Amino acid sequence: MKPGWLWIFPGVGALMLAGALGIQVARFSAEAQMTRTEGSIVDIEGGCPTVSFTTLDGTLGEYHSSTCSTPPAFAIGERVAVYYHPQDPERARIDSFTENWIGSLIVGGIGLIFLLIGLVLVLPPLLARRCAAQLQVSGTPVQAEVVDVELNGALTANGRSPYRIVAQWLNPQTNQLHVFRSANLWFDPGPYISESLVTVMIDPQNPKRYSMDTRFLPELAD
Secondary structure, three states: OOHHHHHHHHHHHHHHHHHHHHHHHHHHHHHOOOEEEEEEEEEEEOOEEEEEEEOOOOOEEEEEOOOOOOOOOOOOOOEEEEEEEOOEEEEEEEOOHHHHHHHHHHHHHHHHHHHHHHHHHHHHHHHHHHHHHHHHHHOEEEEEEEEEEEEOOOOOEOOEOOEEEEEEEEEOOOOEEEEEEOOOEOOOOHHHOOOOEEEEEEEOOEEEEEEEOOOOOOOOOO
């Protein structure tokens, strides 16, 4: 799996959040051209309310809401606030939380989920590349022994989990054993590891900040 594909998730999420914002901007813009009055729920069919109201010039208007719920959000006879267009009373809507926000909340909620999933997928590789670039300049190279190739079960995309190379290094100065893991690899690197040692660039002040050099591996094709 090429990392570039992972940008689809935050991209879709951002677009949906923008769409949710657009729904509210359109609502506020429409309200600025409408008149607010009070009406009464006269019918509820399939959880969808119908409200009857009288305009300021005495015209009787009726609005059939397409926002339905089970159980119904209103009761017959209930008084509700209504927005209507002065030149076209059929262009109306009930002024309620459900009518005002349900569309944008659904779109925005799905968008937020996509965005969060996308950030979880794309941010770690970006931060890892940034860390690797910094350590190439200021880090100290050590030779760590390859001990395992593991699946990173904490991350799944399209039903697959990436691989990571696991290596260990004994610091001769502190006699502490450090375990390093490579960045996520979307193919099994095992067959391409011909050496028992791998170079790891570490921060000498904080060995927990490191970057494993995996440039010896083949590049994954599109």
